[in-house]
Amino acid sequence: MLNTVYRLVAPRRFEVAFNDIDLNSDKVVVRPTHLSICHADQRYYQGTRPADVMAKKLPMALIHEAIGDVVYDATGEFKPGELVVMIPNTPVEKDDIIAENYLRSSKFRASGFDGFMQDNVALDRDRLVRLPQDIDRTVAAFTEIVSVSVHALRRFERFTHARRNVVGIWGDGNLGYITAVFFRYMHPDTKLIIFGTNEDKLSSFTFADETHLVWEIPEGLTIDHAIECVGGDASQKAIDQMIDLIQPEGTIALLGVSEYAVPINTRMVLEKGLHLYGSSRSGRADFEKTVELYQEYPEILGYLSNIVGAQVEVSSIADMTKAFEMDINKMMGKTIMIWNK
Incomplete structure (x- = not known):
């Protein structure tokens, strides 16, 4: 399955790249629907990270806060259309003492390898947590920072x-x-x-x-x-x-x-x-606890909706640039890209 990835190649410049998703693998394919811009994304976009860091990280797809709909799961565990939050932390080993988000071997999307600015994302199934289908997607988009x-x-x-x-x-x-x-x-x-x-x-x-x-x-x-x-x-x-x-x-x-x-x-x-x-980043257990709290105290979502800022419909690289530029000038709130790719 040919997939399109939108990578930052230099400050303020996105370019299209392609990769192949193997539908015979054990990974679950998710189509992003709502992506939230974080300060870390802005540091890359604006080029404010040290020059040696920028040279090492780019080109790279940004965004580590996102939700999406399941497109394909060969095992049938996840059904097409299920709404999920995607976990950016990607451990490669397990430790009985050190949590997955503190293991030095763990990888993190949009900080070392491609984030969620893609048409489709292939993830290990333990990197997905189901969300209620009727949740406010503009709020759920920043579940990662929550x-x-x-x-x-x-x-x-x-x-x-x-x-x-x-x-x-x-x-x-x-x-x-x-x-x-x-x-x-x-x-x-x-x-x-x-x-x-x-x-x-x-x-x-x-x-x-x-x-x-x-x-x-x-x-x-x-x-x-x-x-x-x-x-x-x-x-x-x-x-x-x-x-x-x-x-x-x-x-x-x-x-x-x-x-x-x-x-x-x-x-x-x-x-x-x-x-x-x-404390830095989070792991699967934290995402599960977050979704549990969403459901136990639905009024939390009302409070979180207060910090939803600009909502930008994205269907082109020009729209991506517009969203990031708008986010720079905000006073407060989360800029949400509605991903119509």
Whole structure:
């Protein structure tokens, strides 16, 4: 089966390539329907990754957040037309201790090999999780980043001590919003405080107990644990603030990605006996838990719909470029490509 792949070959330039999908293999063929643009995709598209990284990665099809309809499964386990979310993390081995998303041998779509900007994608069957057929597809499109938050919160439950009276989340962007929504439902009895830099964005966290601009924090406020969803150059200030406000023996979860090393006040980490842990990407179990939470708390999907941004019908390379350029200029929200390929 001849397949068309849309690869980024240089910053801001997509080109068509072709590959062959073997219909006699054990893989399941999925036709993408809704693709969501991530910050990582933008770093490649705009060429802001280091030159040696760009040279190593390109040409490559972007997008690791996507859903689609099953086209073909030789075994019949998946039926044509079934709606599935595609898992970009692709392990090549299993470890009894290290999760699939932390194994150094694992591959990740749109970061080393082709992502989901294709007419059809052939995946191992364990890289698919079924979605309800009636789910809002524009929301389901970014299930991958949602699963990253769910993964971090599942680790939060493992690593934090039992006193969870007050938890602070730093970051008022997409990742902070998603993490906060799921934290609210997974820990309904905990006082949830959001710290951010944009008053308009903070106003959307209607489910939180308190929101504060980071330069207007009330005196005497303390938290038991903290979750960092900031990333980039602002990470240092956010982590410093967390260390200042957190109670001794609290836990700080780090989710934000930075291209550069971030200094941390280790003196106070030692004095307070703090625990810091990082979370990155997600695995099959996190996707399954995410879909389970969608079904258990359908109102979550309503909250997530608030961050659906531009929706771009894509039927050509010009449309792909338009979607990425629109995404650069957004204030907040997820840009969704409706994949009419």
